[in-house]
Amino acid sequence: xxxxxxxxxxxxxxxxxxxxxxxxxxxxxxxxxxxxxxxxxxxxxxxxxxxxxxxxxxxxxxxxxxxxxxxxxxxxxxxxxxxxxxxxxxxxxxxxxxxxxxxxxxxxxxxxxxxxxxxxxxxxxxxxxxxxxxxxxxxxxxxxxxxxxxxxxxxxxxxxxxxxxxxxxxxxxxxxxxxxxxxxxxxxxxxxxxxxxxxxxxxxxxxxxxxxxxxxxxxxxxxxx
Amino acid sequence: xxxxxxxxxxxxxxxxxxxxxxxxxxxxxxxxxxxxxxxxxxxxxxxxxxxxxxxxxxxxxxxxxxxxxxxxxxxxxxxxxxxxxxxxxxxxxxxxxxxxxxxxxxxxxxxxxxxxxxxxxxxxxxxxxxxxxxxxxxxxxxxxxxxxxxxxxxxxxxxxxxxxxxxxxxxxxxxxxxxxxxxxxxxxxxxxxxxxxxxxxxxxxxxxxxxxxxxxxxxxxxxxxxxxxxxxxxxxxxxxxxxxxxxxxxxxxxxxxxxxxxxxxxxxxxxxxxxxxxxxxx
Numbered sequence: 001x002x003x004x005x006x007x008x009x010x011x012x013x014x015x016x017x018x019x020x021x022x023x024x025x026x027x028x029x030x031x032x033x034x035x036x037x038x039x040x041x042x043x044x045x046x047x048x049x050x051x052x053x054x055x056x057x058x059x060x061x062x063x064x065x066x067x068x069x070x071x072x073x074x075x076x077x078x079x080x081x082x083x084x085x086x087x088x089x090x091x092x093x094x095x096x097x098x099x100x101x102x103x104x105x106x107x108x109x110x111x112x113x114x115x116x117x118x119x120x121x122x123x124x125x126x127x128x129x130x131x132x133x134x135x136x137x138x139x140x141x142x143x144x145x146x147x148x149x150x151x152x153x154x155x156x157x158x159x160x161x162x163x164x165x166x167x168x169x170x171x172x173x174x175x176x177x178x179x180x181x182x183x184x185x186x187x188x189x190x191x192x193x194x195x196x197x198x199x200x201x202x203x204x205x206x207x208x209x210x211x212x213x214x215x216x217x218x219x220x221x222x223x224x225x
Numbered sequence: 226x227x228x229x230x231x232x233x234x235x236x237x238x239x240x241x242x243x244x245x246x247x248x249x250x251x252x253x254x255x256x257x258x259x260x261x262x263x264x265x266x267x268x269x270x271x272x273x274x275x276x277x278x279x280x281x282x283x284x285x286x287x288x289x290x291x292x293x294x295x296x297x298x299x300x301x302x303x304x305x306x307x308x309x310x311x312x313x314x315x316x317x318x319x320x321x322x323x324x325x326x327x328x329x330x331x332x333x334x335x336x337x338x339x340x341x342x343x344x345x346x347x348x349x350x351x352x353x354x355x356x357x358x359x360x361x362x363x364x365x366x367x368x369x370x371x372x373x374x375x376x377x378x379x380x381x382x383x384x385x386x387x388x389x390x391x392x393x394x395x396x397x398x399x400x401x402x403x404x405x406x407x408x409x410x411x412x413x414x415x416x417x418x419x420x421x422x423x424x425x426x427x428x429x430x431x432x433x434x435x436x437x438x439x440x441x442x443x444x445x446x447x448x449x450x451x452x453x454x455x456x457x458x459x460x461x462x463x464x465x466x467x468x469x470x471x472x473x474x475x476x477x478x479x480x481x482x483x484x485x486x487x488x489x490x491x492x493x494x495x496x497x498x499x500x501x502x503x504x505x506x507x
Contacts, residue, residue, distance in 0.1 A: 135441070167412065171374060
């Protein structure tokens, strides 16, 4: 059977993780769209400008029947739809570094997403060995919103000198049975990514509960733990 | 050197801490207001120790010796010899202050007063005793014999030495202590708030159902339990009370704002597993 070619673009850490997994499942991964591309992944969370540019390029280069799975944790699919000519091929994906270690992918269809694209997203997820969940198109989707909010709160606590990073992580692992401490997990995800999700929640909801902890924005984080 | 630990309160927390302390080789004086409460606390300890013997975690000799190290009393006078007191009475500032004031007049001035409070300020509990430097938070998690974590909470006037002795004591009890400042919710009850708060908002906004959110959090995130399963286990009322307390103590900081779904469930009496109905049916 011929290898299926998928085009993967976006934030470096995410592209790396997705290429590693997809390659191991016998996909041919490229960074540019071509005639042989059967599916595209747009994995930019950090820069909306870059994301817009990437999506427009994919939309222009790929036949309109080719589905685009686009990370929608920092911009809703509804907003991304307005950037391209063929929004019906777009479906949101909950892409955040480290989450491919789990066994489920979140997808967020928009009101325009076709059934064929929803089906293609689910087939692709299954081929990667993942279960799927379809959720409403909302900033942060489900797990990235909960997780980044936890990490943000840990950053507030750390920045206020409540405890050191090791103790915060120990407390959360032993006190609430979390699989990893929020400070360590935040470092694994990348603080820029966490900040992008929290900032998107702030923008989306206009609620100060989502303002980013000063530490999330500052490079001094590394020195404090 | 600490050899005798006084424990005020013989409920789930008090008796659990007494069990842990006795197993670690300390002499324990457990105090409560009534003989009935003390007997029920002591019974709980006996049952736990027996179960540990049955499961081969400890020998029958260890269980018997540990139990023999626990004295119980409705009076404060047997606490006089304690080097370290852990207060696990009800969460009421005036009651806790009153206990510490009485002990302050009786105990050796070196003795340390620890409170197992989860929601009150250590600084505030310490305010009415002379030995403010010797008052510290020692927050065990429920049930104390099983949960390794102890938050050692430094109040505004807690001395470094008191905190260090408390950390060392927690270690001798086989626990994993962490140190934190006296701020609402300490570490766990504060940092965990978004786990519940965001899940409730996702539900309220219709982003996903209770079952889907729990499934996503477990499968995608690797959490052992989803937020709704966990709220049902903790009790919706207990979880709501903790959220409200942290929210109010932080002067209505929006990050800790409770959700109307919680209040409505408390009002409806659907409190989770204990009422057989919460986010799920049991």
